[in-house]
Amino acid sequence: MDAIASAQQRAAAAEAAVRTSYLRRYGPVAWAHAATGGEGARTWHYWWHAHLIHALGEAEHHRPERGRRRLIGEVLRGVTVRTAGSWVTPFYDDIAWMALALAEVRPRGRARARIARILERAIDPGVGALPWRVGSALFNAPANGPAAMVLAPSRHRPRAEQLNRWMAATLDDPATGLIRDGIEEGAVRHELWTYNQGVAIGAALSLGDGDRAAAVVRAVDRWCSADDGLFPAAGGGDGGLFAGILARYLAVAARLLPREDAARAAQLIRQNADALWAGARGGRFPADPRRTARDDGDDLDLSVQLGAWITLEADVEATRALTS
Numbered sequence: 001m002d003a004i005a006s007a008q009q010r011a012a013a014a015e016a017a018v019r020t021s022y023l024r025r026y027g028p029v030a031w032a033h034a035a036t037g038g039e040g041a042r043t044w045h046y047w048w049h050a051h052l053i054h055a056l057g058e059a060e061h062h063r064p065e066r067g068r069r070r071l072i073g074e075v076l077r078g079v080t081v082r083t084a085g086s087w088v089t090p091f092y093d094d095i096a097w098m099a100l101a102l103a104e105v106r107p108r109g110r111a112r113a114r115i116a117r118i119l120e121r122a123i124d125p126g127v128g129a130l131p132w133r134v135g136s137a138l139f140n141a142p143a144n145g146p147a148a149m150v151l152a153p154s155r156h157r158p159r160a161e162q163l164n165r166w167m168a169a170t171l172d173d174p175a176t177g178l179i180r181d182g183i184e185e186g187a188v189r190h191e192l193w194t195y196n197q198g199v200a201i202g203a204a205l206s207l208g209d210g211d212r213a214a215a216v217v218r219a220v221d222r223w224c225s226a227d228d229g230l231f232p233a234a235g236g237g238d239g240g241l242f243a244g245i246l247a248r249y250l251a252v253a254a255r256l257l258p259r260e261d262a263a264r265a266a267q268l269i270r271q272n273a274d275a276l277w278a279g280a281r282g283g284r285f286p287a288d289p290r291r292t293a294r295d296d297g298d299d300l301d302l303s304v305q306l307g308a309w310i311t312l313e314a315d316v317e318a319t320r321a322l323t324s
Contacts, residue, residue, distance in 0.1 A: 004323060007316040008063060010277055014309035015059050017283040018052075022302045023071070029081055030074035035300045044082055046089055048303050049075070050097040051241055055306060057104030058248075058313040072105050087111040090134040092122055096146035103150070112150075119147045120156045129166045132182070140182025140189070141171055145199025152206040164203050168212060171196075177219030192223070194231045198246035205252050214261040217253050220246070221264050229271035233288035236298025240287055244310030247272060254318035266318035273315040276308045 022032040032052055034043035056072050079087065079098075088095045095115045102112040123130050124139070130147050132138040144163045151160035171180045171188075179196040181189040197220050204213040224230060231243040253265040275289035285308035287298040298304055 002323075003319050004316070007273070007312070007319045010273065011059065011309065011312040011316050012063060013283070014285065014305070014312045015055070017285075018055075018302070018305050018309055019071070021283070022305070023075075025074060026078075028074060029078040030071060031078035031082065032075075032302055034302050037296075037300050045302070046079075046083070047091075047094045047097060047238065048241070048306065049079055049082075050094065050101045051244075051306055051310065052101075052302075053079075053098075054101035054104050054248075055310050055313060057101065058310075058317070060105070062313060062316050076106070088115065088118065091132065092119060092130050092134070093132055093140070093143035093146065095119070096130075096143060096150050099150040100146055103153075113154075116150050116154050116156060119150060120159050123159060123163070127166075128162060129170070130163065138182055138184040138189075139170075141167060141179050141196035141199055142181075142193075145196070145203045148203035149199075149206045152203075157207075160203070161207055164207055164209065164212075167200060167203065171200075176223065177215055178223060179216065192232075193234065193242055195242040195245035197223075198249040201246075201253055202249035205249070205256050210257055213253055214257050217250065217257070217261050217265050217268075220250075221268060224268065227290075228275075229268050230275055230289050231268075231272055233290070236287055236301040236304055238303060240298065240301050240303030240305075241307045241310070243272065243289075244307030244314075247311040247314035251314035251317035251321070255321040262321060266322050269311065269314050269318045273311050276311060280308075 021036050023030055031044055033041055034045045035041050053075055060068050096119055099112045099115040102109055127139055129139040130143050132140050132143050144167055148160040148163040170183060173180050178192050179200040181191040181193060181196060197216055200216050201213045231246060234242045247269050250265040250269050254262045272289055276285050279286040279289060279292045281293040284293040284299055285305055286293040287304045293299050
């Protein structure tokens with residue numbers, strides 16, 4: 001079996017596990033429950049649905065299927081129902097992620113264009129960046145990176161360039177080259193999360209800034225080198241998606257960067273995909289690729305299983321990029 005076929009099989013298995021365990025159809029609409037047990041068993045989560053839609057779109061590009069296309073439409077109708085037709089929340093980071101998902105499955109839709117306008121208008125002129133949510137004093141990478149990617153292919157491209165410059169000037173850690181989390185009331189939040197590295201890579205590549213993207217890829221490689229290339233784990237909840245988001249944009253780097261940096265990005269993805277696959281048990285993946293999956297705790301969260309699926313789709317994309 002060749003590398004692409006193997007990566008496709010693993011991604012398909014992860015997709016099937018999410019669809020079977022979390023997705024529920026209610027007539028012409030569908031949505032995913034946030035967990036398979038406990039208090040979150042029937043919770044609906046906007047941000048996680050943005051990544052679910054994005055992952056379904058990635059899977060459709062990799063393995064086109066009529067049933068999945070129908071499911072995507074049903075999940076989109078579910079978001080319409082759950083947001084009373086508005087498609088937005090007060091969180092600018094969440095709606096930027098949703099716009100990226102819509103770019104994957106409905107690039108010419110009105111909701112995506114509306115979100116782009118909202119994001120552009122919400123940029124604080126004094127700070128030069130987008131706050132985390134309405135009325136917030138936090139300006140962070142997971143809002144500004146996705147927003148830059150949303151705005152880059154539109155008439156708002158100068159704003160995307162502004163956000164990319166702001167992240168580089170404000171959030172880059174001079175000691176490591178990694179991206180810090182954000183600033184709040186003028187103070188830097190020094191946390192180094194995997195998804196912040198991913199959005200910095202994605203934002204730079206969306207604007208054709210290959211040098212910055214490659215620098216962040218190399219910084220991530222150094223960061224993870226002492227642990228066999230494995231990404232730091234962030235537990236369940238929202239953290240279950242963090243490593244998958246990094247993998248997604250490393251796959252973009254594997255497709256767009258020169259050979260050496262592309263290979264570095266692809267290798268990071270493969271190391272994490274292999275570890276997740278080795279740790280899978282009964283169709284469930286672990287929140288931490290250093291261990292096997294469990295039947296309780298964080299591993300029950302949709303975010304954790306979705307993050308693993310995103311990583312395995314990223315492996316498909318990166319493998320294609322390097323073998324085509």
